[in-house]
Amino acid sequence: MQTEQPSPRLYNEDLAPATDRKWGAFSIFNVWTSDVHSLWGYYLAASLFLLCGNLMNFVLAIGFGSLVIYALMQMVGIAGVRTGVPFPVLARASFGTFGANVPALVRAVVACFWYGAQTAAASGAIVALALRHPAMLEFHQSTQILGHSGLEFLCFLLVWVLQLLIIQNGMETVRRFQDWAGPAVWVMMLILAIYLIVKSGKLTFGSEIPEEILLQATKDAGVPGTPGSFITLMAVAATWITYFAALYLNFCDFSRYAKDESALRRGNAWGLPVNLLAFCLVAGVTTSAAWHVYGEVLLYPDQISAKFDSLFLSILAAVTFAVATLGINVVANFVSAAFDFSNTFPSKISFRGGGLIAALIALALFPWSPWDTNAAHFVNFIGSTMGPIFGILMVDYYLIRKGVLNVAALYQENGEFRFQGGWHVKAFIAFGVGILFSSVLPTMTNILPSWWATYGWFFGVAIGGATYYILRSMDR
Template identity: 45%
Template sequence: MTGRPAGPTKVVYRHHPWLGKRVLIMPQPIPAGPSPRLHNEDLAPAEHRRWGFYSLFAMWMSDIHSLGGYTFAAGLFALGLGAWQVFLALVLGIFIVFLLMNLSGYAGQKLGVPYPVLARLSFGVFGANLPALIRALVAIAWYGIQTWLASRAVIVIVLQIWPDLKGLTGNNFLGESTLGWLAFLVVWALQLLLLRNGMDTIRRFQDWAGPAVWVVMGLLVVYILINAGWNVSLDLPGGTAQWGVMQAFFAAVALTVTYFSTLLLNFCDFSRFAPSRRSVWTANLWGLPVNFMAFSVVSVVVTAGTFKVYGQHIYDPVDIVGRINSIWALLLGAVTFAVATLGINVVANFVSPAYDLANVWPAKIDFRRGGLIAAVVALVITPWNLFNSPVVVNQFLGGLGALLGPLFGIIMMDYYVLRRQHVVVADLFREQGYYTYARGWNPKAVLSFLVSAIPAVILALVPVFGAVSAFSWFIGAIIAAAVHFLISRNDRSIADSVTAAIAEDARPTAPQARTA
């Protein structure tokens, strides 16, 4: 396709200064309005920009202050690294995340659109469902798993208050006990309450959920240090560097980036509501390098201190709180870490599939319905059975995760290099426009994805490539970006869309022509 396809036309006249009368310029195409197959209020460019610095910063706190975030830094010692090597790897990795996250964030802030609509640029207005559904599958699976993990804290609370309910933990229905089912359904239902007012309710939840965890972690670190005599060793037990210390170090860097790979794709779901690029940059700086490093250091200090206090390294903060001889400390810790798990679930696994599923059928599925569908699917798949299956977690979810790098590489290459950030936003919602390609699909983006996805999945899953498996996200992203650039750099339709977008941006607000 070259340029926007022809359609109905309008006749444009302009006053000619020499002839002193109106003259016909040329028949001009009338751009079609947004298609109901591509547009609804939730997918449309954001009008209300309420996610300022603090809301985005609190969002990062909710994402990082989770049980997974707590154990991540300590888990890197298993690669065979010492304390200072782990610290340097975390610093380098999180600064790479900061730079890459800004790419996604700036695109969302400028265009005001969520991830599946941004993907229409490169994959086509209908082809964007491919990257959207891949991201949705990953999110829904982890949505269910994180909901179940949060329900474990609820069980701890319930059994402390009503110990007689322990009898409800002995039976088994579809892999879970009666109390387990009840706890899971309670947490599952609580998350649906966040759908009441869409993203605005989520913003208010994130504003206090992330900081609440810092309060409990602060109390916990002081308690551990006091009982350890303010003297702990930060060298946690780990494994051996199977392929050398340098490989282990850069693997730790790569794993830090991969930990954030889901939000590298759909951070624009949040930054689209930011009032300025500066607010995105500032929130990312404080929320990622500063907050992530501080939380990692605190988690390592607490884990290291447990060895001196309890004679063993305890990696679960709920377990640590449970050893404190106080029912109130246990309840406070369990509630806080349940909230923390819900926080990361909402950020990483709830918002994305809500938009991704809405993108499939905008006329019938809005953000709320998309979130409800995702929640129902997460319930039906009985996530505890997924989590307890190494094959599912390592191969199915690991394989899907390896596909996220190629998607990021294609979309960012397309937006920043090929189009130089020039987009005809209205055409993202038209069936006939600059992003229609071939029946709504861009074959070049699909080819770039296939060429890069296959090696990325092989490197991530095949044991013989264990030495480079940690780098599969980077390898997939680099191959995808390079291939997409090589086969698309001379694409006439991209050049036409950039020219049109530049002209549209330069057009004065007051109309220069009259129509008849």
Template identity: 35%
Template sequence: MATAQQRPPSRTEPVEVAGVDISPRLYNSDLAPTKIQGRSWGAYNVFTLWGNDVHSLGNYAFAMGLFALGMSVWDILIAFAVASGMLFVLLNLSGRMGSRTGVPFPVMSRIAFGIRGSKLPAAVRGAAAIAWFGIQTYLASQVLRTLVTALWPGAADYDKNSILGLSTLGWIAFLFLWAVQVLIVSYGMQAIRRYMALAAPTVLVTVLALAVWMFVKADGSIALDNGTPFQGGTQWLHIFEAAALWVVVYGTFVLNFCDFTRSAKSNRAISRGNLIGIPVNMLFFAAIAVVLSGAQFRIDGQVITSPTQVVQDIPSTILLALACLALLMLTVAVNLLANFVAPVYMLVNMFPQRLTFRSAGVVSAVIGLVILPWNLYDSPVAVTYFLGGLGALLGPVFGIVMADYWLLRKAQIHVPHLYTEHPEATYHYRRGVNMKAVGVFVPAAVISVIIALVPAFAGIAGFSWFIGAGIAAALYWAVNDRKQTFEHVDGENIAVAAE
């Protein structure tokens, strides 16, 4: 039988690597563990990931919405400090899973759910991401429409009709940004890394400039609240609920952070990048948000919910154009990171013999187009129940995956067994599915979704992710044999097969 050093697995027959038959139904070069020598993500690259993603328009809407709800500037800063501390710990744990094994999330989830059962958590993560990919592209197209009409006022004539819910200008803007993202993804993760390295400093300078401009415009002062601040126990409840919701916003990223850290040079690079990118950068983000909100409220008593409202008031057409371009760079970067990579790996994992990273990117983008995401975004029911429900499912998945990896196995993983269908392999379980993981996921997911969506639980809805994750982790720990021992076998020999 041919070995991995001689040629990669064909589409039809397994190849033996380190005494393990690597199945083409579980493996291709995109799913293979990354080789140590080929890893290129340093601390700066990890930081730029957060430098882009944290400053998304959706996140600013979230933070400014807290000010609108009655939280004071200091309440918001405390909430983000608490949340960033929790996220720093969670993301370091999740990130080290990627750097130690070198595998993407769909393969990582095979550890707990089995080589076939892993399609369940990957589908939950990927489905939500595809929908948000389309929605974020639509939101970016609105910024592009603002830019185009500011530079060419006559273009507004093409923004008045409706074709399947979008104007002619809206379709042009959407398809242009859609094509740009597909082009970037077609060059793989290295292209995404380079784009982030360029976009992050541009974004940080732009939001800082906007905050300084608004601060000066407000005569060097800001409103510390909107006039109706929370007090006493209600104040602290809102602080901790806001912190929990912020962690939930990153629940998707916590889950598949290994998609990026599998290319990290070391655990130290992950920790250093996270240190600047999470606590420091998130507090910088929160400061920008409260300055923009407080300054605008000081100026005219208006409560704003997005930096785009600030940009629209820039008196200079040139400066407005530059600000819009920066926001476009930001939105594309966020979309690539949070909403494109996950479904691409999900699709590659489902069809490794037919799809590559590039072709899966095209398929994912096409799905994100044909669902007409602007109609989805404009429907509160769809956003709340469909996307909100999918988000609530991520907590139990996280609890199971983390409990299995860190508590049960203590990071001892037999990486070659992640790619074999041999019935005696570690992650084959029963016909490729770990029924204990599935059995734990179902009740934990039901509880999480009920808490998130049923009005009777509105008081604790913000904590649904934590409740679902905690229940799943505790149940999974209880139903497994904690005295079992495991061994760690790396995937370096498998990675050679990708050449």
């Protein structure tokens, strides 16, 4: 795909349509193993599994949710394969050449926050392992740096630097990292599950855990109702689909490197419905076995590995899940923020420069650890605005443009996507209407029913997308 006389304000080599396409089905598959197999992903998967009540409900709720995720990722993924452009450039078609910076920066804000949170989670796994040594425990208790223990600070810095090294040579390095890290995590998860099942002497699916204990342990998953009820199963499916809200926007950052649509389809098929069902099943079975062995609902793998008698297994588990969390950080946060920041000033900020900005913001946030405070609610509020953005992007690409896009014009200031001085007013009207129903009304007022917030992202997609379609139809 060629660009014709691109504007320096809209173009650099990193934002240009991808020409070096080496990502086969296995690499696409490992985008999802890297994205899902984190400490938080494990917590959510295990929680949702247990809240289903039994194996059949799990297959129905998580299976349905995983198929919806597959369908949505295929939609945005195909756009990436056909155009070869990253998310902020694709957004120019609907939001305007310069207006696209708004949805891009919304995505970047969320990415920076969770970049810091995931870095802290990965370093926490290393801290938990180090505390088994008396000298490290004493250092942890006696040294303070920037409001944290010296050990926490050094481990955070270590993981922070490792992530920069992974991304230093661009997207091809990301692909290589994913291709070995994803399978390694699966091996460790199976070891963890088999170890606990053998130790407990039984294979169960969580129904024996008292309901009050289960609900208390899974409260952060945000799923209402009682385990196994229809309301809960609906919320489980919705929560699982919404968990991927950020990647629905920027999956084209990865699919643009796919060899073809066949590789994308096969990679997504194995990486989403198959991998997601298997991941949730293993996480749930492992948590159930841990209940029988330790008498606690341990929903994080590092909590389980910390109880191992075997130092070797503890080290293996801690390192593996630190790598897994590092993997999701690169996929879900680093890459997106790198392209998003680069899109604001393409002539001055490269992909590496954008990634460094994101990393420095996360490092600057570390002393306050906002991911451990109510700031998380603010970021989730910002994140819920991704529903209308996704709706507008997909309506524009599939319903307005019928899957055909003038890629060269995406890099021209005075081309097809200039709209009103580089801003598309109709897209922003639709964006505002969508936000009203996905974020503002359900979180700031009592006008809507309490269950609305669980499905806020869906309302944002539908209302934002429908409003955009109606407004664009007036042009005809």
